Amino acid sequence: MKDIYLTEEQLAVIHHPIGKHARVLAVAGSGKSFTMACRIQHLVQDCHVAPHSISVMMFNRLAREQFRSHLDRTGLPDTMQPEVHTFHSFSFQIINAMVRIGVLPGLTQFWTGEKEELVWLTAKRAIESMERQHLIPLNSIEAEAAITAISLWKGALLPPDRAGSWSAPNMRLVYAEFERMRLEKSALTFDDFIPMAIDILETNADARRRWCGPVEYLIVDEYQDVNYGQQRLLELLMDNKADVMAVGDDDQTIYEWRGARPNYIVRDFEKVFNHKPQTMYRLSYTFRFGPTLAQAATFLIHQNTKRVKKDVIAYRQDKPGFIQVYNGGYASNKALMEQVEALIKAEGVLPKEIAVLSRLYAQMDYLEAEFLNHQLPYRVEGHEPFFKRSEIKTLLDYIRLGVDFHEPLNRQIIKLFLSLANKPNRMLSRAVLEQLACENWNEESSLACEDCHPGLSLDRLLCTALNAFTFRFSKWQREKLEEYWQLLTQISQGIRSGDNAGSLFREIVDQTHYLESFQNYYGEGERADGKIMAVKNFLEYVGHTRLTPLSLLDHIARLDTTQGAPIEEQVVFTTIFRTKGLEYDYVFLPETNEGVLPYLKGASIDIYDTQKRFMEDPLSDKLESERRLFYVAITRARKGVFIGTGNHPSRFICEIQLEEVRA
Numbered sequence: 001m002k003d004i005y006l007t008e009e010q011l012a013v014i015h016h017p018i019g020k021h022a023r024v025l026a027v028a029g030s031g032k033s034f035t036m037a038c039r040i041q042h043l044v045q046d047c048h049v050a051p052h053s054i055s056v057m058m059f060n061r062l063a064r065e066q067f068r069s070h071l072d073r074t075g076l077p078d079t080m081q082p083e084v085h086t087f088h089s090f091s092f093q094i095i096n097a098m099v100r101i102g103v104l105p106g107l108t109q110f111w112t113g114e115k116e117e118l119v120w121l122t123a124k125r126a127i128e129s130m131e132r133q134h135l136i137p138l139n140s141i142e143a144e145a146a147i148t149a150i151s152l153w154k155g156a157l158l159p160p161d162r163a164g165s166w167s168a169p170n171m172r173l174v175y176a177e178f179e180r181m182r183l184e185k186s187a188l189t190f191d192d193f194i195p196m197a198i199d200i201l202e203t204n205a206d207a208r209r210r211w212c213g214p215v216e217y218l219i220v221d222e223y224q225d226v227n228y229g230q231q232r233l234l235e236l237l238m239d240n241k242a243d244v245m246a247v248g249d250d251d252q253t254i255y256e257w258r259g260a261r262p263n264y265i266v267r268d269f270e271k272v273f274n275h276k277p278q279t280m281y282r283l284s285y286t287f288r289f290g291p292t293l294a295q296a297a298t299f300l301i302h303q304n305t306k307r308v309k310k311d312v313i314a315y316r317q318d319k320p321g322f323i324q325v326y327n328g329g330y331a332s333n334k335a336l337m338e339q340v341e342a343l344i345k346a347e348g349v350l351p352k353e354i355a356v357l358s359r360l361y362a363q364m365d366y367l368e369a370e371f372l373n374h375q376l377p378y379r380v381e382g383h384e385p386f387f388k389r390s391e392i393k394t395l396l397d398y399i400r401l402g403v404d405f406h407e408p409l410n411r412q413i414i415k416l417f418l419s420l421a422n423k424p425n426r427m428l429s430r431a432v433l434e435q436l437a438c439e440n441w442n443e444e445s446s447l448a449c450e451d452c453h454p455g456l457s458l459d460r461l462l463c464t465a466l467n468a469f470t471f472r473f474s475k476w477q478r479e480k481l482e483e484y485w486q487l488l489t490q491i492s493q494g495i496r497s498g499d500n501a502g503s504l505f506r507e508i509v510d511q512t513h514y515l516e517s518f519q520n521y522y523g524e525g526e527r528a529d530g531k532i533m534a535v536k537n538f539l540e541y542v543g544h545t546r547l548t549p550l551s552l553l554d555h556i557a558r559l560d561t562t563q564g565a566p567i568e569e570q571v572v573f574t575t576i577f578r579t580k581g582l583e584y585d586y587v588f589l590p591e592t593n594e595g596v597l598p599y600l601k602g603a604s605i606d607i608y609d610t611q612k613r614f615m616e617d618p619l620s621d622k623l624e625s626e627r628r629l630f631y632v633a634i635t636r637a638r639k640g641v642f643i644g645t646g647n648h649p650s651r652f653i654c655e656i657q658l659e660e661v662r663a
Contacts, residue, residue, distance in 0.1 A: 007315070010035045013281050014042050016245065021278040023269050024247040027312045028297070028635035029288025029583070032247050033063070036219055037070035039245065043217060044080050054082035055215045055237055059222035061086060063581050067221070087230050088190060091197035094211055095188065098200055103207075109187040119189050123147050126177035136170040139425045145522075146174045152607045154191040155227045155259045156614055157198065164610040167523055172610075194229045201236045212239040222580070223248035223269075227259030228614065235272060244273050250308055251301050253620070254577060254629050261617045266308060282310050288583055289638055290319030296656040301631045303655050304624045312635075323634070323641045325653055330366055332644035336588050337370035339642050340571060343586060344376075351377065351565075353585035356573040357633050359599055359626075360526060362386075362533035363591040364573050367644075368561070369541050377565035381574040385561050391518075391531045392538050394423045396556065398508050399501075399549045401458075402491030408455040409437070417458055424517030426480040436465055459489065487511055494549065501552040502543035509535065524601055533596075576633045587637040594648040598626030627652060 006014070013035050016022045026032035040056070043049040058064040064084050071081050085093070098104040111118040123143040130136040149171050153163045160176035182189070188196065201208050215237050220226075223246035226234070238244055246269055253262040270278060286294055294314040301307070324339075326332040343349040356378070358364050365386040371378050386392065401416045414437045421428045462485040466478065487508070494504045509515060515532050522528040547555055562570055589597075600622050608616070619625065630652045634641050643653060 006035075006038065007283075007285050009281065009283050009285065010038070013245075013283070014038045016279060016281070018047060018243065019276065021243060021269075021273045021276050022245040022281060023265065023278060024245065024281045024283060025265070025308050025310060026247055026249055026283035027286055027310060028249070028252065028632070029286035030283035031287055032283055033067050033221065034070045034073065035283065036221065036245070036247055037067065037074050037076075039219065040071065040082060041074040041076045044076060044082075049217065051080055051082040053214050053216040055090075055218050055242075056082055056084045057090065057218070057220045057234070058084060058086050059225055059581070061089075063221060064089070066581075087226075087233060088193045091193035091233070094197045094200055094207065095193065097210075098204075098207065103200075103204070105186045107186050109185055111182075111187050111189045116190070118187070119147060120144075122181050123150070123174070123178055126174050126181060129177050130170070130173050135173050138427065138429070139422050141168060141171060141174055142521075146171060146178065149607060150175050150178060151191045152259065154195050155229050156607065156609070156616065157195055157229050157232065158607070158609055158614060162609050162611045162613070164608040165606055166608065167606050194233055198229065198232055198236065201233075208236070208239075212237050215239065215242045218242045218244045220244070220246045221248070224250050224253040224262055224265045225255050225260045225580070226264055227255075228616070229259075231264060231268075231272070238273065240275050243276065251304070251310075251628055252580065252632050254580065254625070254632055256619050256625060259616075262307070262620060263617050266306075284310055284313050285315040286312055286635075287315050288635070290314045290321040291317055292321040292323065293634065293637060293641065296323055296658070297631055297635050299657045300627065300634070300652060300655045304627055306621065306624060321637075321639055323643065323656065323658060325643045325645065325649075325658065327645050327649060329646040332646070333366040333370050333590055336367055336590055336642055336644045337374060337376065340371075340588065341374065341376060349585060350568065351571045352568045354571045354588070355579065355582075355584040355586070355636065356571060356588045356590065357576045357579060357636065358590060359576060359597045359629060360530045360533065361389075361575065362530050362537055363596060365534060365537035365541070367588070367590045368573065369544075371571070372559060372561070375563050376571065377563040377569055378561050378571040378573055379567070380561065381572055382578050383574075385559075386534060386538065386541075387556050387559055389531075389534055391535055394420065395505055395508060395514075395535070395538070396553065398488075398491055399495065399504070399553060402488055402495050403550070403553075405459050405488050405492040406457045408457060409461065413458055421484065424512055424514060425521070426477075426484060428477055428480055428484075432477075437461070459485075459492070462488075498548045500543075501545070501547050501549045502539060504549055505539055505542055509539065526599055526601065529599075529601070576629050576636075579636050580632065583636050583638055585637070585639045586642065587633065587640075588642045588644070589633055590644040591646060592643050592650045592653065593646045594650050597630060597650050597652065598623055600626070627655075 010031065013022065013024055016039070024032065040054060043054060044051055056067070058067055064086055067084050095104065099106060099108050109115070120143050123146045127136070127141050127143060127146060131138050145168070149165055149168070153175060160172060160179055163172045163175050165171040201211060218234065218238055220234060225248070246265065248265050250262040250266050253260055291314040294312045297312045326335040340354060343354060344351055356364055356367060361380070361383045368378070368380070368386050383389070397416055397420055401413070401420060404413050407413065417437060418430065418433055421430070421433055462481065466482055466485065491504065491508065494507070515535060518528040518531045542552060545552060545555065605616055605619060630650070634656070645653065
């Protein structure tokens with residue numbers, strides 16, 4: 001380590017006195033992980049601390065792997081390095097040990113990795129079970145929403161009998177049924193690891209002695225991102241005896257929607273870990289970028305009032321860097337694409353060193369379209385590309401069903417018919433629709449029943465059903481089914497006449513009140529707004545293609561975001577939320593507009609404890625939370641940030657004070 005230069009701030013953290021807690025507030029790119037690694041090297045080699053008495057907790061798997069490389073860089077031999085865990089890997093280790101000694105069932109299933117789909121399937125079955133028992137209204141809850149709520153409840157250590165939801169009171173019934181089905185299979189999801197480990201440590205004295213007893217030094221990374229369950233696990237590990245060093249940055253708290261709170265590092269650390277003296281440190285120097293980006297980040301984050309004051313200072317004052325803003329809506333996306341193209345083709349920048357980031361995935365739609373038009377390879381992480389999203393797939397499926405509306409029934413036509421019947425929700429009984437479709441079609445002979453004609457089409461089937469009284473449709477449902485039939489008739493006619501696809505899609509959206517359906521289903525908030533924005537963007541994209549419906553289906557089928565290029569030759573498109581701990585040479589922020597970033601709607605906590613034993617801290621001021629998100633976005637860049645805007649640029653662009661920064 002003699003050839004590695006460390007700042008005075010880093011050295012103070014590394015040589016923090018034994019017998020005291022430490023809270024380390026580190027700005028973006030300050031080398032906090034390497035500082036922690038050097039702290040461990042100092043404890044083991046200089047203070048002769050046994051490695052097994054040091055417990056290291058990292059936020060995710062990538063951070064854990066990076067931290068191990070930092071330990072190697074200090075020169076600390078493998079045999080003298082402590083174990084490095086994520087909260088979930090540590091919990092899994094405890095659970096696995098309990099399975100091996102027979103405390104937990106030996107046939108425990110883990111619904112993680114390749115088996116994670118079982119979580120979604122079980123949530124879907126739990127919802128269907130509640131619908132069949134008429135405990136929740138039909139189509140009132142979707143599986144993804146249930147999984148999100150269950151994850152939040154488990155993160156807050158709330159079992160079904162204490163689970164409350166403001167927006168969906170019936171969600172607790174789905175949670176209870178999900179848990180019944182999960183326990184019936186002796187299964188554990190990723191979200192069960194921490195609550196189960198906590199339960200084991202709280203109720204099993206032998207386990208607590210084994211896992212908490214040896215811990216004398218507890219080092220925690222990204223402390224600003226812990227939720228209630230993770231905080232409780234740390235308290236158990238500390239066991240009122242270990243020295244705790246918590247490292248993080250309240251200015252980078254961006255996961256409040258999943259239970260993190262800046263108060264854990266700003267205020268609660270002193271209250272929770274109060275059995276020893278404490279020292280607070282700052283790591284103010286960033287090694288990631290130069291003074292231009294450092295000053296812009298400082299100007300921006302100083303607008304927040306509820307934070308620990310700290311500046312972002314470039315360690316190297318001669319390091320170049322810039323922020324470039326392009327105004328003009330769709331034209332700004334074209335300019336951003338041209339900049340990416342120039343960086344790759346003219347300057348030789350590797351595509352993997354370029355990231356397109358946004359708050360909502362829909363902000364990137366236009367730039368995705370520009371990439372596709374110019375055959376620039378990219379991939380979308382954490383989501384489907386814009387033309388494969390579920391809300392877009394629904395519109396495309398209407399066209400597909402319209403194509404086959406007059407064709408003989410087959411399995412695919414029936415599948416599409418049933419799938420679209422309640423998209424948006426028409427409150428049509430799936431059971432009755434299945435009876436209508438399946439009783440009039442035989443897969444083996446492709447014929448209708450004895451009283452019907454061979455080669456029965458969906459058009460003929462619906463026409464016949466609407467004029468018959470053998471099916472259990474109410475007057476209102478019959479009207480809705482007729483609307484569905486008329487819409488499909490209109491789509492089919494539009495396809496046959498070669499109408500413009502953009503016009504036909506707009507008719508579908510208008511007649512079904514498709515955009516309003518998202519707000520009706522999800523309520524006010526970013527989930528509805530993201531889908532509405534995506535649909536509007538897609539309609540505009542389709543309008544620009546000037547294709548017929550059939551040509552559009554063929555066009556969409558041939559779209560390939562990667563252009564066949566290997567992963568290192570693809571630019572990544574993802575949300576700012578998914579980039580914590582990552583850095584790139586260049587960051588692109590499209591559609592950085594007021595109303596989207598900052599996004600100021602939906603600032604509420606949906607889950608709560610019905611018994612009021614757990615009281616979650618309130619969310620931060622919404623504007624301050626959004627400003628932290630923009631701060632994280634611009635501090636991912638090592639060299640430059642390109643920002644695109646529309647007619648209403650985000651206030652954050654003014655707050656970074658570009659003119660003063662450039663001066």
